Amino acid sequence: MLVGGRSSRMGLDKALLPFRGSTLAAWIAREVATAAGEVTLVGNEALQSREFEAIPDLFPHEGPLGGILTALHHTSSEWILVVACDMPFAHGSFLKRLIGAAVESGADVLLPCGPSGLPEPLCAVYNRTALPVIQARFAAGTRKVTAALEGLKVVTLEVAEVALFQNLNTPEDWAAHAGE
Numbered sequence: 001m002l003v004g005g006r007s008s009r010m011g012l013d014k015a016l017l018p019f020r021g022s023t024l025a026a027w028i029a030r031e032v033a034t035a036a037g038e039v040t041l042v043g044n045e046a047l048q049s050r051e052f053e054a055i056p057d058l059f060p061h062e063g064p065l066g067g068i069l070t071a072l073h074h075t076s077s078e079w080i081l082v083v084a085c086d087m088p089f090a091h092g093s094f095l096k097r098l099i100g101a102a103v104e105s106g107a108d109v110l111l112p113c114g115p116s117g118l119p120e121p122l123c124a125v126y127n128r129t130a131l132p133v134i135q136a137r138f139a140a141g142t143r144k145v146t147a148a149l150e151g152l153k154v155v156t157l158e159v160a161e162v163a164l165f166q167n168l169n170t171p172e173d174w175a176a177h178a179g180e
Contacts (some may be wrong), residue, residue, distance in 0.1 A: 015085035025085045034092030036081045042067045063143050072131045084122035086167045094164055098125050107155035114162040121145035
């Protein structure tokens with residue numbers, strides 16, 4: 001699953017920005033497909049393409065947690081790989097490693113962490129078993145993804161290459177990294 005979104009700092013939908021001959025969402029979706037075999041984009045109708053299925057966010061304007069919930073509600077798979085639409089350096093082999101580690105772990109959620117120890121919930125693997133807990137926290141007003149995971153079995157995977165999580169959130173980020 002690929003979660004799209006608008007950037008208040010960029011003033012537009014980052015997923016639709018041109019990137020390496022395509023759009024940012026399509027570029028990342030191809031990497032997700034390499035790892036997971038199939039891709040569903042969560043966001044608005046502008047994400048529809050011939051190449052990838054797109055579904056509307058069930059909780060628009062509720063942040064990334066709403067997109068994760070939409071993905072969990074939509075899937076019949078036991079595991080889903082969630083990657084934000086603004087992480088173009090999360091390549092297929094890394095994402096495949098995340099999926100393998102998640103399945104091996106038996107956890108509800110696998111969160112990669114950089115050397116700082118900070119988890120990256122928008123490039124992570126979620127088991128469908130997490131849905132009721134996340135849904136209940138969301139219904140109670142929680143919008144921070146890591147806070148919604150409290151009470152679940154969460155396993156972290158240390159990742160040395162923090163550049164894999166580089167987001168493109170500002171015009172400056174875009175200018176610095178879009179051509180890489």
